[in-house]
Amino acid sequence: MKRRLVLWGGAALGILLLVVAPFTFLHQAYLVHIGIVALFYAILASSWSLLAGYAGQFSFGHMAFMAIGAYTTGLIGKFVRLASAPTGTCTEFPLGGWYLVLQNATGPNCLERGMAQMPPGSLIVQPPILVGILAGTLLGGIFGWLIGVLVLRLRRTYLALFTIGFSEILRVAINAEIDITDGPNGLELDPLFPNGLTLFGRYFEPTDKLPPYFVMLGLFVVSMWLMSWLASSRFGLFIRAIREDQEAAAALGVHVVRYKVLVFVVTSMIAAAAGAVQAHYIGVITPNILLILQMSLVISMAVIGGLESLVGAAIGAILLEFALEFLRRSFTIGTLTVDMTTWRLVFFGILLMLTLRFQRNGLIHPLLERITRAEALRETVAKRQAPAEV
Amino acid sequence: MLRSRRVWWLLAALTALVLALAACAPANVQQVGSPPAAEEEAPGEEAMPAQEEAPGEEAAPAEEAAMEEAETIKIGALAPLSAPGSVTGGEAMKAAFEIALEEINEAGGVLGKPVELILVDTAGQPEQGVAAMEKLINEDKVVAVVGEYHSAVGLAVKEVARQYHIPVVFAETWNDDITASMYPEVFRIAPLSSEVAAVDAKFIASLGGIEKVVIMTENTGYGIPAAESTTERLAELGIEAVTFSADLGTQDFSAIIERIKAEEPDMILVLVTGETSYNFEQQAAEAGIGPQDIPMICNQVAGDSESYWKNVPDGNLCFYRRIGLPRALYTPETQAFAEKYMARTGKADVESYAMEAYDSLKLMAQAINEAGSTDADAIIEALENIEYQGALGTITFPVNSKNPPEAAGVEPKWWHQFPKPAITMVQYQEPGQDSKDAVVVFPEEYKTGEPIIPGR
Amino acid sequence: MLAYVLLWMVLWAMVGGVMTPRIYARKDLDVANTGLAGALMGAALGPFGLALLWWRSPKLTGRWLATPGVLAVLLFAAAFARTYPGNLCVSNGSFVVTQVVNGLILGLIYGLMALGLTLIFSILGVVSFSHGEFYMIGGMLVYYMSVVWLPGLNPLVALVGAALITFLIGVVFERLFLRVMNTGQVERPGEYAILVTFGLAFFLQYLTLALVGATPKKAPRFLDYPRLDWPSPENPWLLRMRAGTVEFLDTVSIATPRVTAALIAMVMLLILMWFLYRTWIGKALRAVSEDRQAAAVTGINPDTMNTLAFGMGTMLAGLSGASLVQVFSWVPWVGTLASARAFVIIVLGGMGSLPGAFVGGLIVGLVEALGAGCIPDPQRAAAYIPAYGMVILTLVLLLKPTGLFGREL
DSSP: OHHHHHHHHHHHHHHHHHHHGGGTTTOOHHHHHHHHHHHHHHHHHHHHIIIIIISOOOOSOHHHHHHHHHHHHHHHHHHEEEESSOOSSSEEEEETTEEEEEOOSSSSOHHHHHHHHSOTTOEEEEOOHHHHHHHHHHHHHHHHHHHHHHTTTOOHHHHHHHHHHHHHHHHHHHHHOHHHHOGGGOEEOOOSSTTOEEETTEEEOTTOSHHHHHHHHHHHHHHHHHHHHHHHSHHHHHHHHHHHOHHHHHHTTOOHHHHHHHHHHHHHHHHHHHHHHHHHHHSEEOGGGGSHHHHHHHHHHHHHHOTTOHHHHHHHHHHHHHHHHHTOSEEEETTEEEEHHHHHHHHHHHHHHHHHHHOTTOSHHHHHHHHHHHHHHHHHHHHHHHHHHO | OHHHHHHHHHHHHHHHHHHHHHHHSOOEEEETTSOHHHHHHHHHHHHHHHHHHHIIIIIHHHHHHHHHHOSSEEEEEEEOOSTTSOHHHHHHHHHHHHHHHHHHHHTTOBTTBOEEEEEEEOTTOHHHHHHHHHIIIIISOOSEEEEOOOHHHHHHHHHHHHHHTOOEEESSOOOTHHHHTOOTTEEEOSOOHHHHHHHHHHHHHHHOSOOEEEEEEESSTTHHHHHHHHHHHHHHTTOEEEEEEEOTTOOOOHHHHHHHHHHOOSEEEEEOOHHHHHHHHHHHHHTTOSTTTSOEEEOGGGGSHHHHHHHOTTOTTOEEEEESOOGGGOOHHHHHHHHHHHHHHOOSSOOHHHHHHHHHHHHHHHHHHHHTSOOHHHHHHHHHHOOEEETTEEEOOOSSTTSOHHHHTSOGGGTTBOSOOOEEEEEOOSTTOOGGGSEEEESGGGOOSOOOOTTO | OHHHHHHHHHHHHHHHHHHHHHHHHHTTOOOTTHHHHHHHHHHHHHHHHHHHHHHHOOOOOHHHHHHHHHHHHHHHHHHHHHHOTTOHHHHOHHHHHHHHHHHHHHHHHHHHHHHHHHHHHHHHOOOOTTHHHHHHHHHHHHHIIIIIISTTOOHHHHHHHHHHHHHHHHHHHIIIIIGGGGGTOSSSHHHHHHHHHHHHHHHHHHHHHHHHOSOOBOOOOSOOOOOEEESOSSOOOSEEEOSSEEEETTTEEEEHHHHHHHHHHHHHHHHHHHHHHHSHHHHHHHHHHHOHHHHHHTTOOHHHHHHHHHHHHHHHHHHHHHHHTTTSOBOTTHHHHHHHHHHHHHHHHOTTOHHHHHHHHHHHHHHHHHHHHHOSOHHHHTTTHHHHHHHHHHHHHHHOTTTTTOOOO
């Protein structure tokens, strides 16, 4: 009981800290910016730890789902419009009095030509950002389901290789299909709140950092809550059983296929949602986000935080993101100038290897364990000692 | 069994909730019939006062306070220092920045205070460029920003500069759109991509007898538009062009080279940068369509002659494009910088991006001095009126707020653009030649020798 | 035309791939390879082939896989030729031959690298994600030894030196980080191995970047070939050799550094075969890969064999990099693409199969050369090069995870 209290208290305290942080001395746009990026990586790392740590599905394609979310909302913003009258030039579908208009990727802009013929006063509406993010999340889930079904038979290394392949194909295709995705230049997206936002009588500009921070924080809290609920329910028990011994789990009546696919769907949707929000915040998404290097960052964060601990992975991601940002400068020892831009990644690699070798549970997770168990420990000790004194 | 169904229900419920929220969210609406300009202004009008208000209340006093206390003047610099950016370019720019910084501080700094340069890595990625800019402006409180190499980064960074109203002088980002958006904060001393394309096309036509050109380009924000505008310019001159593109990092070009061979081009133009260009050039030479077989404009990275000859030993007679004054016309400033740069890096010549990086910083320092303050508007005004003597020659920005493009009768891309970065075509005429001895063959005004055209 | 044919083939391949295992399972037959057979049959003959397969449901011998496989390739080629009659791959025979030869030569070298990876997998049961970094280091070492540290050193000596050093790095890493997998000190060793080799890759790549910088490096040609014309100097229609190129049959010309690299790869293959099949240690290695426990009983120390296999694997990667540093310009991140390619090859050939790695290398070399040579749109042809291999990888993993020569899972 006590432990539960400590856990909930810790979670509430953590969230409170994150909520209050941008209003304290940390209220600097740059710090808030790193905070948003750190939360983004925290979502990715913890959802990856659910997938890889709990369920044992070593996917290297997590960034691909994230990119699917980001590109979906970006492409909707670029190509999809709602019009109150048919354009006659674009591909369009009637939709209850309105028309869903798809713009063409090549050739003269069909919408502009169509507007010349449309009756004056007709409206052209860009779908709200939220619809884009939602569509990105859904599509991420659909791809997660697809990949989950396809990799059912594959284990460990085979799964890792398959997901690398999937991610690479996606990257190369985005790179090469310049007409649609703008290729390596990156797809530009609207800000999260294109018209600004008025909350509690205060007006926030589209470029202000606080609204995106709270959107990302909200997404982080919701996804952490969802994942910890899943992990502590029978779902979590089952996926860990599957991880340890698939045959044995199946023999005991665990529906292996259903749970394996489901964990892919859930984690992909979370990654896709994070990607969509992040892309709108940054304003541009490039296929380089799919480079193995980016994936290795997420993996390292999860490993160093604690592969089998959602909170550990999230904290690990936040700490490492801040560390990587602040190490991005050179320092001088005597006459020797060390340029940290490259060396920080060297140290990162060493830290990853040493953590794996000597601290398999990560660096953050054992700390958390100690804190949450301290109370239980004291209780036990007290109980043991109490009768002795009597 | 039951549990998994509950998960699905939960997901469905969340979806419904978000959908409901989405329905209430405000949307971007465009009305047919009203002039587009007016529409764009409408949200702008709303946003503008708020934007002015915010810095007026919060940022400005903070800035002033910071300035009074600060003992140094901070200038930010951007360069790609890690992959996938062009690290070669970034490292050269870094060396040039360091030289410029030493010179500025030896001459007494700016406004009587020493200058502190804060160089941040962008890795050639737009999102990292944005983060770097956020850091420079918000954490380091720089008064101005210089540098950058990759156009994709420049395109993203200029938005941040606009947002915070911080003057930027871009060093080596060629994409036309960077100045074409006419932001008051954005200046550029690199050439325009379309102008470079025009020089390439004119040079190709000047050789005579060229009917078909193969353009080997890189699949990036620099390569694709550059290939497109070169194709257009060549078409104007009646020359056909076929474009092949490859990812940066491609090692084996043999399949592509066979296809190029089958096109039977009269000339090849290489717009691939970095080590990938060396791979292509050497493999083309080995396959018999190298610079010694047909005229080839190698990529400008060939200007680093030591690295070039190591990587492309069969690359004699290659033409390459050089930005910046030719050696014979070096000003004393160019000469002085070149000597320091070569001594520091051990290279045999100065790359154009090193000159640009050096000039961008020194130019900014001079502008701050002339402005007499670190206020952004004052710096921008000083930059618009500047006449700076540097490694690239005399830099001015004649198309500016007093002489807007409409009044000057030029396209918007010339806004805050250094109009005359000297662009020359140079040719290696002996194997192993130092790039400083390479012959300038185009244009007429800078020529030091005749081009040797292989096969004629 | 091509698009419709492709759509037809993919559609029926999907139907075949999904349905055939179920039909076999319902008939209570062996389901091994049924997915692959169904997909190939569907692609080649559409519903007719599938009907035949489902009705007869034969035992799936190699013939039932090879015939529809060949037919599907032929169908695709025919549709391609009809759609793009002017394409070089259709109209120009010598172009195709050149592409094929180029592809095979590179495939041989890729195969050498993949051989190292598959050797590691067959003994340790681990796919090393740092394989590409050893390839990169091999090349860097040859460059530094023969150009910077000891100018004038014979590159072939540098090659041996690079092999030794990469071998040593591999051995040290195995002792420090992979040995614990067998002592029960780590849970779930398979996943541990993926992550720790991944960390090593990260570390090695950035360490190299920090130490040597990003300027491209390239070693001079190892060998200058003598001038040779055959059969006669006046009419050298069979072979014309120069310092830089070799030309066969007046059509196929190949740069000599590639020929040298391919020759080195061949020699290494022969040495490796001799080592594995004729020496005691080689036989011990193969014994461990067959059955660890049984090998241990006969007095072979499996731990030593692990170390040896990992070192040899990294050495083979280092050697292929070392032989290619005279062909390509070298930067610290060349290993990334190379290791991705090695993954494709060993999956295609069958994980742990030595002949598989060799054949897989040749096939991947061919597919990349023909893909880049034949895709009609010149803007896309080269941009898609990294994807060709990955498409093979995902298809093989889906349809036949054991690859061409792999043991059954």
